[in-house]
Amino acid sequence: xxxxxxxxxxxxxxxxxxxxxxxxxxxxxxxxxxxxxxxxxxxxxxxxxxxxxxxxxxxxxxxxxxxxxxxxxxxxxxxxxxxxxxxxxxxxxxxxxxxxxxxxxxxxxxxxxxxxxxxxxxxxxxxxxxxxxxxxxxxxxxxxx
Amino acid sequence: xxxxxxxxxxxxxxxxxxxxxxxxxxxxxxxxxxxxxxxxxxxxxxxxxxxxxxxxxxxxxxxxxxxxxxxxxxxxxxxxxxxxxxxxxxxxxxxxxxxxxxxxxxxxxxxxxxxxxxxxxxxxxxxxxxxxxxxxxxxxxxxxx
Numbered sequence: 001x002x003x004x005x006x007x008x009x010x011x012x013x014x015x016x017x018x019x020x021x022x023x024x025x026x027x028x029x030x031x032x033x034x035x036x037x038x039x040x041x042x043x044x045x046x047x048x049x050x051x052x053x054x055x056x057x058x059x060x061x062x063x064x065x066x067x068x069x070x071x072x073x074x075x076x077x078x079x080x081x082x083x084x085x086x087x088x089x090x091x092x093x094x095x096x097x098x099x100x101x102x103x104x105x106x107x108x109x110x111x112x113x114x115x116x117x118x119x120x121x122x123x124x125x126x127x128x129x130x131x132x133x134x135x136x137x138x139x140x141x142x143x144x145x
Numbered sequence: 146x147x148x149x150x151x152x153x154x155x156x157x158x159x160x161x162x163x164x165x166x167x168x169x170x171x172x173x174x175x176x177x178x179x180x181x182x183x184x185x186x187x188x189x190x191x192x193x194x195x196x197x198x199x200x201x202x203x204x205x206x207x208x209x210x211x212x213x214x215x216x217x218x219x220x221x222x223x224x225x226x227x228x229x230x231x232x233x234x235x236x237x238x239x240x241x242x243x244x245x246x247x248x249x250x251x252x253x254x255x256x257x258x259x260x261x262x263x264x265x266x267x268x269x270x271x272x273x274x275x276x277x278x279x280x281x282x283x284x285x286x287x288x289x290x
Contacts, residue, residue, distance in 0.1 A: 028218055030175045030184050037182065039175050041220040041231045073173060075186040086186050 004132075012131030017087045020131060022046040024074035024087075029053070031070045031093075033063035044072065044124075045108050051089065051124045054110050061120055064093040070124055077136050084136035091126035149277075157276030162232045165276060167191040169219035169232075174198070176215045176238075178208035189217065189269070190253050196234065196269045199255050209238040209267055217269060222281050229281035236271035 002011040012020070021027065022045075030039045040060045044053040051072060055061045064070060070093045077084040096102050105121035147156040157165070166172070167190075175184045185205045189198040196217060200206045209215060215238045222229040241247050250266035 025222070026220060028173050028175075028184065028220075030173075030182055030216075032177055032182055037175055037177055037214075037216045039173065039184075039216050039218040039233060041218070041229075069182075071175075071182045071184055073184040073186070075171060075173075077170070084186075088184060 010133040012085070012087070012133055014129055016133075017089075017129045017131035018046060018049065020076070020085055020087050021051065021072075021074055021089070024076060027051070027072045027074040029060070029064070029070055029072055031063045031067045033066040038063045042072075043110065045110055047105075047108055047123070049126060051091075051126075052105050052108055052110065053122055053124075054105075055120050055122060057120070061095070061122070064122055065095055068092050068094075072124060082136055083133055085131060085133040087129065087131035089124065089126045090128040091124045094123045094125060096121040096123060155278040157230070157232070157278055159274055161278075162234075162274045162276035163191060163194065165221070165230055165232050166196065166219055166234070169221065172196070172217045172219040174205070174209070174215055174217055176208045176212045178211040183208045187217075188256060190255055192250075192253055192268070194271060196236075196271075197250050197253055197255065198267055198269075199250075200265050200267060202265070206240070206265055206267070210240055213237050213239075215269055227281055228278055230276060230278040232274065232276035234269065234271045235273040236269045239268045239270060241266040241268060 003009070004011060026041045027044045028039055029042045030037065038059065042053040044051040070091060072089040073086065075084065075086040096105055102121060105123070148154070149156060171186045172189045173184055174187045175182065183204065187198040189196040215236060217234040218231065220229065220231040241250055247266060250268070
């Protein structure tokens, strides 16, 4: 993995990015729909080199259906090792409509952040996955405020 | 606070949103610059009803300077109470250039996620702050995968 000499950040390879994405409890979905930038937390699972999440009818589904081009971001800090990381996935969102695709998604260990029923599945097909890891001051304890 | 009858989500009032923003270790900055949607984790502190973060020269500063219209998002889960929350701030980013503004920002308890020196401060002036709280399945323990 490469270290950026200007910032001291480590550029993560694809395998590391996918491992971190799989470890994330929540990722953020950002999308520009009808001129508005929307950002939502979603519980996504890694399935092969795609990400799948469930959603109900609403702004999130509408935005993804309109825009299709989405950005997912996950981040985290490892307090013990004093490192933090961020992974960004750019890709295309596909609302699953074929029964075979939906059945497959239903087999995934998706757990929603909410107890509200989520009747749609969305699969994000990445075009680009990038990640960075950096030495973290904040990771060494909260106490920031 | 209002509960959305369709989703069971609680719409948070402004004070609750600001308290949650102040509690967040990291927020995500999303911005559309030169047609690209960028999303970065930032360590922002609440200062009055604004958010301030530090950044070095780079993509983040360039994106904010070009776009000015930004969206910040923070989220979290309270495992003990079984609730999760998300707060979204839409606003305008101002790169601080006046000495008085920079001195004031330097007094803030900003702690960077990285050890890389950050020579610029950005203050986000919100136009809209929205937040939701919901009963969380994921908040009751990881074990999702």
